[in-house]
Amino acid sequence: MLIQNLNDASLIGIGLLIIRLAIGITMMGHGCQKLFGWFGGGGPVGFAQWLKSLGIERGGRFWSIAAGLFELVGGFLFCTGFLTAVGAALISVVMMDAIAIVHRKNGFWIDKGGFEYTFMLIVVTIGIALIGPGPYVLFPS
Known part of the structure; x- marks a missing residue:
C-alpha cells in the first residue's frame, strides 16, 4: 500500500501503536503474573508448580523467572517501540516455548487448547519487528 498523503501515514502509525500497545x-x-503473582498469577512458586505438573521437574523457579522477565521486558520494549525487534524476539521465544511445551499436542485451534493464539502473537510481533514500530515511540532511536 502506498502512502498517498500525511493522513495515511498518521493512520498507519496509529495502527502500529495500537497493535504494539x-x-x-x-x-x-503475563510477566507480572509469573514474577510477582499479580493479576491472579501464581508468582514464581506457583508457575514453577505448574511447570512441574507438565513434567518439568528441574529448574521450575528459574524458568518461571526467565519467562516472566522475557514477557515483562519484551512487552515493555515492544509497546514503547524501543528496540522493537528485541522485544519481539523475547516475546516470540516465550511463545515458541509455550507451543512446544503446552499447546502443540492439542493441535492448532485454540478451542481445543491448541497453539493458534501463541502462533498469532509470534507472527504479529515478528511482522511489526520487520516493518518497524512506526512514528509513535517512547524512545526514538
Whole structure:
C-alpha cells in the first residue's frame, strides 16, 4: 500500500501503536503474573508448580523467572517501540516455548487448547519487528 498523503501515514502509525500497545501491555501483565503473582498469577512458586505438573521437574523457579522477565521486558520494549525487534524476539521465544511445551499436542485451534493464539502473537510481533514500530515511540532511536 502506498502512502498517498500525511493522513495515511498518521493512520498507519496509529495502527502500529495500537497493535504494539495491546500486545506489549498484555505480555507485561503475563510477566507480572509469573514474577510477582499479580493479576491472579501464581508468582514464581506457583508457575514453577505448574511447570512441574507438565513434567518439568528441574529448574521450575528459574524458568518461571526467565519467562516472566522475557514477557515483562519484551512487552515493555515492544509497546514503547524501543528496540522493537528485541522485544519481539523475547516475546516470540516465550511463545515458541509455550507451543512446544503446552499447546502443540492439542493441535492448532485454540478451542481445543491448541497453539493458534501463541502462533498469532509470534507472527504479529515478528511482522511489526520487520516493518518497524512506526512514528509513535517512547524512545526514538
